[in-house]
Amino acid sequence: MWIPIQINENSAEPLYHQIETQLKSLIISGVITEGTLLPSIREFAGELKCSVITVRRVYQDLENEGLLRTRQGTGTFVSHVGEGTMEGYKRETVRKALESAVEVGLSVQCSETELAELFMEIVKDKYKAQE
Amino acid sequence: MWIPIQINENSAEPLYHQIETQLKSLIISGVITEGTLLPSIREFAGELKCSVITVRRVYQDLENEGLLRTRQGTGTFVSHVGEGTMEGYKRETVRKALESAVEVGLSVQCSETELAELFMEIVKDKYKAQE
Amino acid sequence: MWIPIQINENSAEPLYHQIETQLKSLIISGVITEGTLLPSIREFAGELKCSVITVRRVYQDLENEGLLRTRQGTGTFVSHVGEGTMEGYKRETVRKALESAVEVGLSVQCSETELAELFMEIVKDKYKAQE
């Protein structure tokens, strides 16, 4: 199974955190479905060109959050995520991101309309790029 | 001179960075005007209940960015900020914040309209709270 | 022969250990009697939906403890268990379990009476559910 994860070498964001966030998104958004067997930590570490320890940490953190289930000698699986949880998480995550952005706008005395215009512009760009 | 800075003890954001960001905003948005003499490092550290080293770092970083100017034995002043700088900084900062928020939305498969609605809602709340 | 064993997928307890403990209890408590022919490794693995290796390990461990006896080409039988063994095992097992529970109570500064009350409550519940 191939998992699309982009690592940004230059970012200040820790490796393990980049992987965690992206993998979490893939699971939450349903791209990787319940029951899927993820790559073994060694295999994944090979693909991502990082240490096994780093992958292990990612798997373990997500297991602690209840998104993964792992059994020794067998592997690591995506565990069941209730529909409600999924939706709730999505909204929570997105809301947090938007709120912090708006706060930045406020702190810099950006007007409401200025902010909204800039936002719409960015949204269009990003979603177009996506297609 | 009293400088309104809020420190969030529990945030993962480093102390020096919290202070830097807020002080920068205050200067760029014109709340603290050119030529103002900032508190001494010790005084400020006392107010913020943090180490002098932390304040020193803040002053130094902002001096490197050209926002502050230090005169030996006299103190640290807000230096002149051109209109261009101010506008540029505002747009750059806000744009960055918005872009990262939109990316989060994308990563979680949030639709364009969903995102926009949530954004407008948040903007209204925040700006209303501000008044 | 059908053997009632419950596997808890989500437990941290290794598969082989869950099976071993339960099978042991069944033999020692006399639910499975002396001389009984157990299912073949493959058959049992099929029922439990686990690897043959796992069942093999269970049979072997219990054979080492003298609870099972394997005859080449015939199968695995429950061997004779003396009354002494049975009683001894019961007391030892239960005592160990209770001791560790009491230690938890102690470590958390739970008072003697508090602990006893909670215990009686649980015992009643469990034994009632059993009937």
Added chain:
Amino acid sequence: MWIPIQINENSAEPLYHQIETQLKSLIISGVITEGTLLPSIREFAGELKCSVITVRRVYQDLENEGLLRTRQGTGTFVSHVGEGTMEGYKRETVRKALESAVEVGLSVQCSETELAELFMEIVKDKYKAQE
């Protein structure tokens, strides 16, 4: 600050888990109070004769559970645990331990009174030893 933790070299229980459990108990039971600065990971590792990594893991796990708060460059502190949480946690932990013990009793066909007698005996012993 000296923290009383007993490590059992021979136990199958992982090192980090032994430390975690005991430290957790000390915090939950109020032996170590809110705001206390714990030993640095290096110092603690020295005392416990284990790797810094192991201590780090303990601190991090407990931080994830909300029992500790750590700030880079400053140290690791015991964070506020609401009275309710504390009580709830105690009961939950103890209850779990007792339940699993009673289940063992059941699985071995131990009678209700037999179990209760054994329990009372053990409790008396342990609590006497404690004094």
Added chain:
DNA sequence: GTGGTCTAGACCACC
């Protein structure tokens, strides 16, 4: 000084 991240590599237990 503090914690935060990451590495390479070892050894074990489980399936």
Added chain:
DNA sequence: GTGGTCTAGACCACG
């Protein structure tokens, strides 16, 4: 083969 634990040691960022 899988994951689980632990080590020693490096380098960085924060105060």
